[in-house]
Amino acid sequence: MTVEEFEEFYAQAVARLTGQLYVMTGDLQEAQDVVQEAFVKAWVRRGRLERDGRPEAWIRTVAWRLAVSRWRFRRQSADAWGWGSGAAEHVAPPDPDHVVLVDALRELPAQQRRTLTLHYLCDLTVEQIAGETGLSASTIKTHLVRGRAALAHRLQDPRMEEAPDD
Numbered sequence: 001m002t003v004e005e006f007e008e009f010y011a012q013a014v015a016r017l018t019g020q021l022y023v024m025t026g027d028l029q030e031a032q033d034v035v036q037e038a039f040v041k042a043w044v045r046r047g048r049l050e051r052d053g054r055p056e057a058w059i060r061t062v063a064w065r066l067a068v069s070r071w072r073f074r075r076q077s078a079d080a081w082g083w084g085s086g087a088a089e090h091v092a093p094p095d096p097d098h099v100v101l102v103d104a105l106r107e108l109p110a111q112q113r114r115t116l117t118l119h120y121l122c123d124l125t126v127e128q129i130a131g132e133t134g135l136s137a138s139t140i141k142t143h144l145v146r147g148r149a150a151l152a153h154r155l156q157d158p159r160m161e162e163a164p165d166d
Contacts (some may be wrong), residue, residue, distance in 0.1 A: 001046040001047060001049060001050040001055075005050075006042075006043065006046050009055060010039060013055075013056050013059070014035060014039070016056075017035045017038075017056065017059060017060055017063065018031050018032055018035045019031075019121065020060060020117055020118075020121050020122055021034060021035055021060070021063050021064065021067065023105065023113070023117045023121055024064060024067070024110075024113055024114050024117045025067050025071075026102060026105060026106045026113075030067060030070065031063075031067070033070075034063040034064075034066040034067045034070070035059070035063045037062075037063070037066055038059045038060075038062040038063035038066060039059060041062055042055065042058065042059050042062070045058075057128075057131075057132050060118075060122070060132070061132055061133075064114065068110075100155065101155070103154075104150075104151055104154040104155055105151070107150070107154060108147055108150055108151070111133075111135075111143055112143045112146055112147035112150070113147070114133070115129060115133070115140055115143035115144055115147060116143075116144065116147045116148070116151070118132065118133075119144055126140045126141055126144070
């Protein structure tokens with residue numbers, strides 16, 4: 001992969017990968033960081049990425065692993081809990097539907113959230129997800145079924161249940 005080809009690949013894939021990792025992690029800034037770091041690692045391996053034929057899947061997997069590693073490190077570090085003490089600038093509140101969806105996704109186990117993201121946002125088949133995650137196809141199907149059921153339960157609108165019948 002030439003420098004120009006890599007730059008074109010980056011321009012086409014960075015926003016999509018960042019969005020996917022955001023859904024997987026629930027943290028936009030973290031998603032941006034791990035995707036950038038994965039692209040840096042990909043730059044060194046760009047010749048091998050082209051031969052493998054799935055550079056986007058490789059970067060997504062590396063970014064996911066980086067996010068998990070960072071999460072583990074922060075979890076073990078007592079200093080990490082004091083980082084949020086700075087004053088924040090005013091930001092417009094998020095859309096309520098977005099908040100509900102993000103909260104519902106965060107309540108799912110990480111592997112279900114990742115599987116749903118790969119299937120619905122990345123548009124990967126069960127077999128492709130199995131290849132990317134190292135899980136069996138039946139495990140992927142189980143994660144999809146359970147994740148959809150959990151989201152459906154969490155995203156129910158109580159007003160719809162209370163509506164009188166006509």
